[in-house]
Amino acid sequence: MSVRRTQLSLQPVTWTLAILLLASGAAARQQQDEPAVFSEVIDVRVVNAEVVVTDRDGNRVHGLAASDFELLVDGEPMPISYFTEIAEGFAQGATSGAVAGVPDLDPYAPVGTNFLIFIDDFFSIERDRNRVLDSLEEDLLQLGPVDRVAAVAFDGDGLEVLTAWTNDASVMEQALDRARGRSAYGLERLSELKMSEADRETQAIFEAAADQAFAPDQREAGELDMIEMEAQEGGIGAGQAARAQSFAGDDEAALKDLVGTSLSAQELRYARRLEDQLELSVLAAMATMRSLSNQPGRKVMLLLAGGWPRSAALFTVAGKGDTSSFATSADGSLMSEDELYGPLVAAANLIGYALYPVDLPGVSASFSGDASRAFGPDAQPDDTRAGPGSLEREDMLHSTLDLLADSTGGVSMLNADRDQALAAAVEDTRSYYWLGFEPTRREDEAFHDIEVRVTGRPDLRVRTREGYVDMSRDSEVSMTVEAAMRFGIPPDTRPLEVRFSDPVRAGRRKMSMAVEVVIPLDHVELMPVAGGWRNELEVRVTAMDMDGNRSEMSRERILIAGPEKPRQGQVFYYETDLVFRRRDHTWVIAVFDPLTGMVLTSRGEVERK
Numbered sequence: 001m002s003v004r005r006t007q008l009s010l011q012p013v014t015w016t017l018a019i020l021l022l023a024s025g026a027a028a029r030q031q032q033d034e035p036a037v038f039s040e041v042i043d044v045r046v047v048n049a050e051v052v053v054t055d056r057d058g059n060r061v062h063g064l065a066a067s068d069f070e071l072l073v074d075g076e077p078m079p080i081s082y083f084t085e086i087a088e089g090f091a092q093g094a095t096s097g098a099v100a101g102v103p104d105l106d107p108y109a110p111v112g113t114n115f116l117i118f119i120d121d122f123f124s125i126e127r128d129r130n131r132v133l134d135s136l137e138e139d140l141l142q143l144g145p146v147d148r149v150a151a152v153a154f155d156g157d158g159l160e161v162l163t164a165w166t167n168d169a170s171v172m173e174q175a176l177d178r179a180r181g182r183s184a185y186g187l188e189r190l191s192e193l194k195m196s197e198a199d200r201e202t203q204a205i206f207e208a209a210a211d212q213a214f215a216p217d218q219r220e221a222g223e224l225d226m227i228e229m230e231a232q233e234g235g236i237g238a239g240q241a242a243r244a245q246s247f248a249g250d251d252e253a254a255l256k257d258l259v260g261t262s263l264s265a266q267e268l269r270y271a272r273r274l275e276d277q278l279e280l281s282v283l284a285a286m287a288t289m290r291s292l293s294n295q296p297g298r299k300v301m302l303l304l305a306g307g308w309p310r311s312a313a314l315f316t317v318a319g320k321g322d323t324s325s326f327a328t329s330a331d332g333s334l335m336s337e338d339e340l341y342g343p344l345v346a347a348a349n350l351i352g353y354a355l356y357p358v359d360l361p362g363v364s365a366s367f368s369g370d371a372s373r374a375f376g377p378d379a380q381p382d383d384t385r386a387g388p389g390s391l392e393r394e395d396m397l398h399s400t401l402d403l404l405a406d407s408t409g410g411v412s413m414l415n416a417d418r419d420q421a422l423a424a425a426v427e428d429t430r431s432y433y434w435l436g437f438e439p440t441r442r443e444d445e446a447f448h449d450i451e452v453r454v455t456g457r458p459d460l461r462v463r464t465r466e467g468y469v470d471m472s473r474d475s476e477v478s479m480t481v482e483a484a485m486r487f488g489i490p491p492d493t494r495p496l497e498v499r500f501s502d503p504v505r506a507g508r509r510k511m512s513m514a515v516e517v518v519i520p521l522d523h524v525e526l527m528p529v530a531g532g533w534r535n536e537l538e539v540r541v542t543a544m545d546m547d548g549n550r551s552e553m554s555r556e557r558i559l560i561a562g563p564e565k566p567r568q569g570q571v572f573y574y575e576t577d578l579v580f581r582r583r584d585h586t587w588v589i590a591v592f593d594p595l596t597g598m599v600l601t602s603r604g605e606v607e608r609k
Contacts, residue, residue: 082436124306
């Protein structure tokens with residue numbers, strides 16, 4: 001996809017024609033004359049730190065004041081801009097300081113918690129998921145009168161909002177009923193794992209042949225016959241065994257190179273597939289969290305995870321005997337845990353969510369079922385013995401949940417704790433200290449460590465989020481557009497009206513369409529500058545074909561300028577041409593207002609002509 005011949009127009013005609021900043025030298029000179037607000041707008045945002053203080057016996061400590069706490073960011077003291085204690089769901093005093101983005105709490109007023117339930121249908125087994133959903137429904141009675149719940153489910157393809165924020169128990173019960181009726185795809189993930197392990201056994205035959213190639217002087221006449229016999233017993237057949245012999249004898253250098261990698265070709269293929277699936281699930285959780293972040297009060301995500309390993313590489317080779325090798329854990333061709341889960345942690349900490357991950361499988365040391373069979377919701381393991389690597393894999397799944405919880409100030413719900421996940425989260429969020437601070441924003445994508453101490457009380461334990469990433473607005477908008485591309489428009493995103501012309505051929509295997517984007521000026525902010533009203537918006541366009549191939553995101557900056565404040569109902573027209581390959585596409589167009597952070601988005605389909 002490409003963008004060409006951009007034109008901008010504005011109605012009514014009392015407004016000045018807006019100009020594309022990079023369109024001409026005159027435009028560039030005008031840009032240089034503009035105040036700095038149009039070239040760089042720094043977002044001021046409060047970072048929340050919900051702090052739990054306990055004594056040595058694990059009991060909550062009440063009655064502390066702001067002066068009792070020391071807040072450190074990257075080891076340096078940071079002033080506390082906002083402080084209040086919440087005890088058993090009630091504010092214990094007036095908040096100190098009026099800070100944008102945090103609630104203005106009255107003394108002894110009830111303080112609600114927003115519980116966002118993210119249901120991972122992509123990795124979960126229906127039986128395990130529904131068991132936890134049943135317990136969630138039973139625990140709805142534990143919610144307070146000002147608590148709210150929302151629920152979203154993800155199946156690997158799209159997100160379904162089962163309910164927006166509500167404190168109506170009947171609405172929530174209906175949402176959980178719909179969740180129980182959805183398809184779950186965890187057995188498919190198990191089938192993929194079993195196929196990978198079968199491929200590993202096949203690869204072992206080739207490695208055995210490689211050993212013969214590496215030491216030809218030690219090869220005895222009957223050894224290759226033994227390899228062939230073992231291969232037949234392993235189920236790969238005499239033909240493939242013959243290939244192994246041929247490969248070992250005729251292409252020794254290539255086989256050495258293959259065996260010398262940290263993962264075999266088959267293992268790497270599975271690990272990359274698993275990594276792509278995990279990355280998509282993480283993106284879905286992020287999109288859910290960001291689109292449902294506008295609720296005042298404390299925010300908690302109950303992450304019903306069907307099985308997210310901390311390392312795709314180590315999960316792949318679990319039980320092989322070399323999972324502790326540095327080469328496997330540091331495989332450069334695969335994502336690290338920070339690359340995989342870091343964006344979710346960063347988004348949660350930046351917008352104030354604590355993650356409470358729930359271990360849907362529970363104790364699942366072994367599952368030897370065949371996922372290709374038509375198992376129903378009551379499917380059970382074929383035996384209770386732990387297979388090779390089962391305990392290691394379960395530990396990796398738990399490790400991910402611990403990582404997400406510890407990084408965001410939440411609590412992981414492992415094994416039997418899954419049966420009281422909501423009740424435990426409600427209890428854990430009833431009493432805490434709410435601290436807020438206003439960091440200096442550089443938008444440099446750097447991680448900043450948060451440490452909270454109770455001065456003079458080394459006997460007390462403090463739990464809070466571990467830090468935040470100073471994410472740039474560019475990255476935030478890109479994630480919004482990416483989420484819209486994958487999962488549709490978030491419910492709280494302002495919509496855009498987009499009009500397309502009929503597609504026409506634009507050369508070999510391409511088609512062109514004229515596009516008109518209608519931007520309502522009621523939804524963007526214009527500032528009085530030099531006797532007029534102005535703002536600089538950014539328009540982003542991207543597309544994805546039916547195979548998941550995405551175009552590079554195009555970005556254009558446009559300056560809106562007028563002699564007077566726009567009247568209600570006025571609109572701005574942005575016109576451009578889009579060039580697509582002659583295939584079916586999904587497109588997303590987003591307009592970003594740097595003054596308010598508002599993103600207006602539209603999504604649709606283009607059919608091949």
